[in-house]
Amino acid sequence: MKAATYKSYGSPEVMEISEVDKPFIKDEDRVLIRVVSASVNQYDNLFRKGYLPTRIENGLTKPKTQILGIDVAGTVEAIGENVTKFKVGDSVFGSCVGSHAEYVCPRQDVIALMPNNSTFEEAAAIPCAAQTALQALRDVAQIKAGDKVLIYGASGGVGHFAVQLARYYGAEVTAVCSTSNIGWVRDLGAHHVIDYTQEDFAHNGKKYTVILDAVGKRTFFSCLRSLTEKGIYITEHPLYPKYHPIQLMMGSVIGSKKAKIHLAKPNGSDLDLLRALMEEGILRPVIEKCFTLNEIAEAHRHVDSGRTKGKVVLKIE
Incomplete structure (x- = not known):
């Protein structure tokens, strides 16, 4: 072959x-x-x-x-x-x-x-991107209706699924992407969209229950002031040279704020859920x-x- x-x-x-x-x-x-x-x-x-x-x-x-x-x-x-x-x-x-x-x-x-x-x-x-987003939000962050979730890299593979899944679970979703992606990312269901070329979310004074860094370009420390008192930061790409895993492990808990590295674990049950969401028009x-x-x-x-x-x-x- x-x-x-x-x-x-x-x-x-x-x-x-x-x-x-x-x-x-x-x-x-x-x-x-x-x-x-x-x-x-x-x-x-x-x-x-x-x-x-x-x-x-x-x-x-x-x-x-x-x-x-x-x-x-x-x-x-x-x-x-x-x-x-x-x-x-x-x-x-x-x-x-x-x-x-x-x-x-x-x-x-x-x-x-x-x-x-x-x-x-x-x-x-x-499979890979949607299961990664699903498990990060549902299992690691354990998001619930009313949570404020920020997706950094919302126009990427994991990020664009995360926007839709966070909305499905009833969260208030803030998506961070570049100027050219604002329109279609908003169409995925994001309540708020931040253009990272114009604004750094870490300096706008807003707090989030969950920050999902779907592209591995932020650190736990850079997101600290944007997390609620018991907020959680999750990174999906700990292998990037820009982001050293030791930094995450050393600062995995600061006060009651937490940081987690997440890698997806493929399984048929999650795929069945994603299939159902696709067939219902909730996920695309x-x-x-x-x-x-x-x-x-x-x-x-x-x-x-x-x-x-x-x-x-x-x-x-």
Whole structure:
């Protein structure tokens, strides 16, 4: 099968299209999926660049796992003996390392049936970013109706889902983004939108129950005066060089204000919830651009820019 691979760490130019072995079902709880669409996340760029924390997991000098991608949407071609949730021919979406390829073989508990009102491209845009936003707000922050939530990086992959999910849970949502994104971010349901090129929210005197830094460009300390007495700051990108994890750990609690690092844990139950919200019209992915598998380097360059509006999707088929 064809796959986008990288045999060394570096710039987007290390990505190439290769012929690799097609995966097959080894474990009885796995599903073979013919990939139609996938998406490109910051996760992929971090691994491709070879930041130190990723090298510890994936090889210090060269990558052990050479196919990137963690979001998948496609059709089921085969199932293991213990698979009960899916049948051959089902359209599914979910999480699976190595999805920038024609086939993947995930466990059944990290995928779900696709929303009945979504395209494969839309479904592929959902899993990683939307689960990250959902778990950060629902599980880490435990938001409730009436909470004041600020989403920093509201026009990005995680951020634009966070705006919609915070609104779903009844919070008063303030979105922070650049000038060109104000209109469509407001349309997602944000009550207030701050243009960070014109105003720093940390100096406007307003307090928030939750500050979700969806792009890893703020620190706990820079947000302290904007948190309520028992407010919580959450960062989604602790691997960025700009943001050192030690700083977060040293200052994880100041008074009754807390800071948390959050990384998503894929699971089928959350995907089922996201599917329901999509079908009810409560949640929708914003896709800025689609690339073909052959354009993988260009897709990485686009995500590297840090100015993605919503999601970037790969058309594999």
